[in-house]
Amino acid sequence: MNAFFDDWDDAPTPAVAAPEAPVRTTLAPATAAESVAPPGGGLAPVKAADKRVVNGHGDINQLAPFRYPWAWEFFLKANRNHWAPTEINMAQDVQDYHHKLTAAERHMFENVLAYLTTSDILAMRNIGLAVMEKMTAPELQIYQARQVFEEALHTWTYQHCIETLNLEQEEIYNRYRVVPAIHGKIVLANRRLEKILRSDLDLSDRDTLHEFALSYLFFAGIFEGCWFYNGFSPIFALQRRGLMKGTAEQFQYIMRDEVLHCAFGLRVIRELMHEENLTLDPKAVAELWAEADATEEAYAHYILQEAILGYSADLHLGQFRFVANRRARQMGLDEPFPGAQATLPWLDEQANLRKEKNFFETRVTEYQTGGSLAWE
Numbered sequence: 001m002n003a004f005f006d007d008w009d010d011a012p013t014p015a016v017a018a019p020e021a022p023v024r025t026t027l028a029p030a031t032a033a034e035s036v037a038p039p040g041g042g043l044a045p046v047k048a049a050d051k052r053v054v055n056g057h058g059d060i061n062q063l064a065p066f067r068y069p070w071a072w073e074f075f076l077k078a079n080r081n082h083w084a085p086t087e088i089n090m091a092q093d094v095q096d097y098h099h100k101l102t103a104a105e106r107h108m109f110e111n112v113l114a115y116l117t118t119s120d121i122l123a124m125r126n127i128g129l130a131v132m133e134k135m136t137a138p139e140l141q142i143y144q145a146r147q148v149f150e151e152a153l154h155t156w157t158y159q160h161c162i163e164t165l166n167l168e169q170e171e172i173y174n175r176y177r178v179v180p181a182i183h184g185k186i187v188l189a190n191r192r193l194e195k196i197l198r199s200d201l202d203l204s205d206r207d208t209l210h211e212f213a214l215s216y217l218f219f220a221g222i223f224e225g226c227w228f229y230n231g232f233s234p235i236f237a238l239q240r241r242g243l244m245k246g247t248a249e250q251f252q253y254i255m256r257d258e259v260l261h262c263a264f265g266l267r268v269i270r271e272l273m274h275e276e277n278l279t280l281d282p283k284a285v286a287e288l289w290a291e292a293d294a295t296e297e298a299y300a301h302y303i304l305q306e307a308i309l310g311y312s313a314d315l316h317l318g319q320f321r322f323v324a325n326r327r328a329r330q331m332g333l334d335e336p337f338p339g340a341q342a343t344l345p346w347l348d349e350q351a352n353l354r355k356e357k358n359f360f361e362t363r364v365t366e367y368q369t370g371g372s373l374a375w376e
């Protein structure tokens with residue numbers, strides 16, 4: 001698998017032998033934060049087999065031996081996609097934005113930026129505060145710590161674009177507060193994610209565990225895997241016409257991170273469900289997709305009140321449903337939108353940056369750290 005290419009439809013559920021539930025002793029730690037000593041308080045080496053995604057009782061300060069070596073690989077791959085927004089030339093974007101974009105294109109561009117920047121703050125807080133602290137294996141937390149940084153980097157990137165283009169900051173950042181179609185997506189995300197924000201969440205309770213898995217599925221599979229993944233595509237549509245190429249290049253870097261965030265999150269959830277013998281309630285999952293679809297439809301029709309050349313609300317929503325089906329398959333769930341076709345067949349190519357070098361004439365594919373990255 002190309003680590004940055006979103007092409008892992010048939011990713012198998014990892015074969016992990018489910019350990020017996022640990023016996024809780026009076027001295028055993030109750031939460032991840034307390035998991036620094038072996039049960040009983042005695043001295044004993046860490047065994048990989050004792051680790052759990054959640055509800056573990058091992059030492060979370062010791063990285064290896066790994067139970068989830070794939071998580072460490074995710075961390076290494078993530079570190080190969082490092083950039084700073086100030087490294088990308090935005091000069092032509094200033095010209096494009098002020099002199100070439102139509103009013104409809106500027107409306108779309110500004111509102112996409114307004115939605116994304118609020119979303120990435122929310123993403124940073126969610127992965128750091130709601131998800132990461134619930135994990136009881138350090139190799140999972142290490143990648144999520146990197147993810148927290150990446151979400152902050154994405155916020156910096158949007159801010160850099162807003163500053164460079166001389167947009168009115170207060171107005172852009174407040175759009176989600178005053179535009180119902182943007183507000184709706186953020187409100188839905190907050191409602192889903194706030195349910196698992198509490199640090200004293202008792203994941204030994206089955207209903208709470210189900211809520212946690214459902215919320216993380218919303219975050220990784222929909223919020224990151226659909227809304228972010230498909231959220232950049234209106235800007236890429238401009239890029240394909242030679243417009244706003246600096247902004248689009250910034251977003252290509254972000255998209256590459258998000259492909260990994262989604263893949264990692266869904267894998268953690270599959271692992272958790274396997275270990276905890278948990279099945280998601282189909283009705284609850286169906287509700288998840290229906291809510292996401294309704295808010296996305298309102299958003300698409302707002303940002304694309306007028307279609308722009310090569311892009312429309314129908315194309316955007318069609319691609320959302322096509323990608324949503326992929327996320328469901330990756331989780332072994334029923335497709336929520338049977339028969340949905342790819343309306344933006346070029347979007348996956350954006351994730352596979354190796355192929356984009358000549359077509360988009362960007363420098364993305366040439367950038368890597370350490371000089372040792374193989375792209376396939």
Ligand SMILES: [Fe+2]
Pocket residue numbers: 120123150151154254258
């Ligand atoms: Fe992000």
Ligand SMILES: [Fe+2]
Pocket residue numbers: 123151224257258261
């Ligand atoms: Fe993310």
